[in-house]
Every structure is written in C-alpha cells, then in structure tokens.
Amino acid sequence: MTEGASGSSAGACFALYDLFATYGALIDAAEYDAWLALFATTCTYHIVPLENHERGLPAGLVYCDSRGMLEDRIHALREANKYNIHTDRHLIGLPRLIGAADDATLVEAPFAVYQTDQEGETRLFATGLYRDRIVVEAGGLKFRDKLVLLDTFAVPSLLATPL
C-alpha cells in the first residue's frame, strides 16, 4: 500500500482499484456475502447525510459500529425488509490516497449509484464520497472503516441496498 502511494508499486495500486471495483460490482450483483467478505473482521460501516456531517451531527442513515450490526443489516434486507424492486449500478471514481494512520491507509473515492426498476426506467439514486480506512488482512486489502458521505441526502423513495 505505502509503496503504491509513492508510485513505486503498480501492483499495490491495482489492488486498491480492484478492491473498489469489486465492492461496487458485488453490490450490483446482489452478492452480499461476498461483499461482506471485503470488510475486515473488525469493521464499521456508516452512511451519513452530508448535512449532518457538515454540522458535526452524529446521526446516520445506516449506523453499523460493528461487523455484527452490518451482518444484521444484510440479514434483515434478505429476510424481513420489503423495498422497491430494483437493480443498482455503482459508478465508482478513482480512489485517492489521503494518508496513513497506524496500520491503515486512508482513501477517498467518489461514487454515483443509479437504480433501475422492473420496467427498465433508470434514475440517479445517489452521489457521494467514500472515506475509508483500508487494512491488509489475510493477505488482501479489506475495509476497516467505511464512511459513506451522502450528497443526495434527500433520499429518493428509500434506501435498502448498500451504497
């Protein structure tokens, strides 16, 4: 990772790009178990409306401060929740290294998510910014903390599938 940051390792850079590309592709394919496997054993996942983040307000739309809570979210999505029937399409911009802390790399990447309904109508659902702490675990890159800063905080309809 740090080698990638200094540009001396194309392989580390590719691993980072691949992590983000895989992240979006797995949500879009509704392969949520494989998606969960991109997170570290100990992890957090928060979706925070930009208006809260800018005002220093802590409430999120999704507030998972443990891996268990994130797994519970996916479990409820599959088993209990009813929501608009749709498919997602993530367009994730190039990740940008913004620093390192302890054993983690801090990365930002912009995203757009389009949703398509059963009749083939597509609309822009959300744009935002991922602000992530990435660690190496079991020989691969994993998300330790994922903060989804949501530009589109007037959420169209509802938010069920992960961003």
Place this chain on the structure above:
Amino acid sequence: MLTAAIWPRLDYSRVPYRIYHDPEAYQREQERIFRGPTWNFLGLEAEVPNLGDFRTTYVGDTPIIVNRDASGTLHALVNRCAHRGAMVRREMSGNAGEHTCIYHQWCYGLDGRLHSIPFRRGIRGKGGLDPGFDMAAHGLRKLRVASVNGALFGTLSDDVEPLEDYLGAPVVAQLRRLLERPVTILGYNRQRIRANWKLYAENTRDNYHASLLHEFLVTFGLDRSTQVGGVKMDGRHRHNITWAEAESDTAELAQEAYGAARVRSNYLSLREPELVRFRRERADLLNIAITSVFPSAVFVQISNSLAVRQIRPRGIDEVEIFQTMLGYADDPPDLTLHRLRQANLVGPAGLVSMEDGEAIEIAHRASKPDCDSTTVIELGGAGVISDRDYRVTDVPLRGFWSYYAELLGIEPAGAVR
C-alpha cells in the same frame, strides 16, 4: 369541482382515490389547511439556541424562516421578499443580525420589519421610491408562534384556537413526555417519496399495518398487535397517538396470533440484539408512542429512538419527510450511542420504516388511474370515531378525513366527526 358529494359514506370508511390526485384538492389544502386555521410544527427551539440563529423550513408549500432575535424572542417569518417575491434567506441554517434579499438588497430585521431599501431616495434626486412609501407595511409576513416544551408551532391564521386547545390534552401530555428534558439534535434525515402527502399522514395513524408491513417489528417484539396498546385521539379526532407497552405480551401469544394470520413472526435472529433492546427510561411502559399532529407533524418514540417528522408536501405526487433525530442533553454517552444505533430502525433506510416509503408509493401509483374507486377503512369497525384499547384498527384515519373534509369545506351533512 370538489364537493361533499365525493364521500360515498358519512363515516369516511370510503375515501375516493381522487382525493390523492386532484390538483384542486391540493390547491385548497394549501389555502385552507396549511395557510388556514391549523398549527404547523416549525422546529425545535433547541435548533436555534443562540441569539441570531436561524433555520429555514416550510408550512405546506410556503417557505418560512425561524429565528431568535437579539432579545432571545423567537419569530417565524414567511421567507419571501415584500418587493418581488424572492426567497430572502437561502441557507438552511446559520446566524445573522438581519436578512437581506440578494435580488435588490431589501433588508429585514429578525422580527420581520423592513429596515432598509437601497436607493430609496434615488440618485441625485432622481428615481427611488415615492416619499409616501410605507416601510412598516412591507415587512416579511409574520406567523403567530407558540410552543410546548420547546416544540415550536406557527400559524398563518388569525382565527385558530390557542395551541394547547388545538392539540388537546392527550397530545400535549405526549409532547411534554417526549420533551420532558432539554433535547439535543443528533441529526437529520430526509426522504422524497413519490406519493401524495396524505398517504403518509394516514400511514402514521394506521396501527393495522405496522406489524404486517414491518416484519422486523414483529420478530423482535418491538411492536406487535398482541401487545397492550391502542389509539387515542383529541376531541375532534384530527390528531392521534398510537401507543403500545413494552413486554406486555409473550412470544408464544404472538406466534399463535400471527401464525393463525399466516404471518411470519419468529425467524430472524440478530448478532447484535442491542439494536432492538428497549431501555426503560420513564415510569410508564410505553415503547411505542407515535403522535400524529394534524396536518403535518409526527412525534415519534420507537423503543429508545426519538424523533420529530415534518411532512412537507412537494406537489400532488411527491412528499418530503424531514426527520429530526433527538436525544436528551443530559444523556450519558452510552445512551447516546444506543439512540444512534436504534436510529437504524427509522428514516429512509430504517429497518422498520423504509417499508412505508414503498407502501405509499405503490398506493399512489395504482390508485391514480381510477379516481372514482375508493379505499376501505373499516378495521376496528365503521361508524363512530373513537379511541380504541386494541391495535388492529385504522379508526384514526377516519378522524383525519373528518377534519380534512371540514377544513376543505367538503364535509357532508350528517357526517361523523
């Protein structure tokens, strides 16, 4: 033409789909409900704690500024310049000593009075306003405001009764309970639902759907129809409190009832059960208290998550739900964290409430093409509108329609109230 003849029955147990889709109804609602004799929730006093703090909001479609002036007095002003009708304050929130319209720099005080107009006397004696122009008559229009425990309401009507009379004793008691101590704002969330605003107003009064649409509630015993609970309204039946007591049923009783109704009730388990654990905070046992205030506010306690929702119509076919998440200023850190975790239950991504968005969108979509057909509102019986001490009921919807019809001037002779 919208007339009393649209109601097939005098107890409002049939509501014509047309009422959700009619442009004439929408215009009349703005005029006779939102700008009429109602009190509309504007925000919490805790959102504008300092001198000069302001927030912008809405009463129906009308943009509003709420601010605290230099003496600490709260004002609510129509956010529209007296000159050319432009929105004066464009920011969501901030702190200011005055409000200046960007268009021609007309400047207003925090009490709404017009302070200054550029080139009022013209330049070199030419142009400007007539010397007789009355500055005092061209301020920002003021709303009357009143509060219950820091929940601020405003009205554009000169005729409406005092706030506490309008709310009625049960609602006032609920607001005092929810806002019993100074609150702190944990954050906001917003949702744009493609449905008429009245479908949302009905949904918050519909006790019947809660444990059927929201399976998450049933499974974890957060809100089951087998709990001790019911609905309680004001004297005019325009507001409603849906309430339930924690742990007032058993899993066995629930499984029996839901099993007989062929509804799944016990198949999920959580890795982090804190998400649904109710920490009792008061002498009473309520873990569900949803207070719907006509026309557009909902004060919500679901377990330990506390919130106020403002229903903002955005035209006939869309509604914004603007929700403010609350805690108490003296909450210890672990309780704040518990509330933030339980905020997962509500809002546009709520494990419980996300489903409301879908439910009312499909109701809006499918009802549109057949405006002469009607809904059926008969759970808990038709006829008289009254409080119930059970949960399988949608009677408060008929109370909503009764008052709606009165305000719109389409109340049939002999209709129930």
